[in-house]
Amino acid sequence: MNILVLNGSPKREKSDVMHITRAFLDGMRDAGEQNIAEIHVIDRHIEPCTGCFACMHNGGTCIHDDDMRAILEQILDSDLLLFSFPLYCYGMPAPLKGLIDRILPLSSMAMQKVGDHYRHVGQRDFSRLHYLMISGCGFPNSMHNFEAAVLQFSLLFPHGRTIVTVPESPMFSAPEAEPVTAPRLALVREAGRQYAKTFAIDEALLQQICSPMIPDDVYTAIVNGGVKPN
Numbered sequence: 268m269n270i271l272v273l274n275g276s277p278k279r280e281k282s283d284v285m286h287i288t289r290a291f292l293d294g295m296r297d298a299g300e301q302n303i304a305e306i307h308v309i310d311r312h313i314e315p316c317t318g319c320f321a322c323m324h325n326g327g328t329c330i331h332d333d334d335m336r337a338i339l340e341q342i343l344d345s346d347l348l349l350f351s352f353p354l355y356c357y358g359m360p361a362p363l364k365g366l367i368d369r370i371l372p373l374s375s376m377a378m379q380k381v382g383d384h385y386r387h388v389g390q391r392d393f394s395r396l397h398y399l400m401i402s403g404c405g406f407p408n409s410m411h412n413f414e415a416a417v418l419q420f421s422l423l424f425p426h427g428r429t430i431v432t433v434p435e436s437p438m439f440s441a442p443e444a445e446p447v448t449a450p451r452l453a454l455v456r457e458a459g460r461q462y463a464k465t466f467a468i469d470e471a472l473l474q475q476i477c478s479p480m481i482p483d484d485v486y487t488a489i490v491n492g493g494v495k496p497n
């Protein structure tokens with residue numbers, strides 16, 4: 268399948284979260300051939316949306332002639348959008364949010380009621396798209412941490428969406444933490460294999476992946492300079 272990875276970490280390849288994303292993609296490749304394109308969002312010229320709504324009235328052309336024009340076509344050619352990002356202030360990093368704002372040209376101004384709420388009617392066909400969020404964070408657990416980002420992603424992409432959140436993610440960039448990160452990345456790779464076949468991850472596996480790798484007090488002590496991992 269065509270996979271577009273949107274790496275929202277300003278650390279590019281050195282991103283903690285990209286360790287998780289790469290393991291997931293390895294699993295997808297285990298299951299079959301994949302056509303993977305990767306964008307480091309920080310490197311692209313993406314002007315902020317001005318809120319003029321021109322794109323929603325004129326058939327979908329933004330007033331900005333920047334990298335987003337090509338990215339929108341890449342999105343429409345994809346089967347899967349994989350958003351890989353660190354949690355920043357309980358949400359996604361600003362450049363990635365800026366890119367998502369600029370997806371507006373795919374929608375028209377027309378609104379429709381869906382159940383008890385409203386959504387815009389699309390003006391391009393993106394019904395084949397699936398959406399995957401892989402996010403990591405620096406705190407030792409996910410409580411009072413990932414909720415806003417998960418809700419935002421769920422509202423943005425109500426259908427065909429899967430969400431993976433991993434606490435303690437700076438450990439993925441620490442070679443001394445490999446005894447605990449390697450088994451976790453093996454689980455992530457298994458999740459990638461499953462996802463490539465079904466666009467879903469077994470709930471029990473997902474819960475394992477999203478749980479802390481080491482007890483929160485141990486992690487906190489390490490971060491605070493008290494203890495080194497074995």
Ligand SMILES: Cc1cc2nc3c(=O)[nH]c(=O)nc-3n(C[C@H](O)[C@H](O)[C@H](O)COP(=O)(O)O)c2cc1C
Pocket residue numbers: 276277278281282283284285352353354355356357358403404405406407412435436437
């Ligand atoms: C500006 C900023 C805001 C952050 N906000 C949070 C946060 O709200 N919750 C959290 O657990 N970690 C937070 N972190 C920590 C990062 O999520 C964490 O270091 C992550 O592993 C970085 O991933 P990356 O290397 O892929 O960019 C923040 C880091 C920065 C730089």
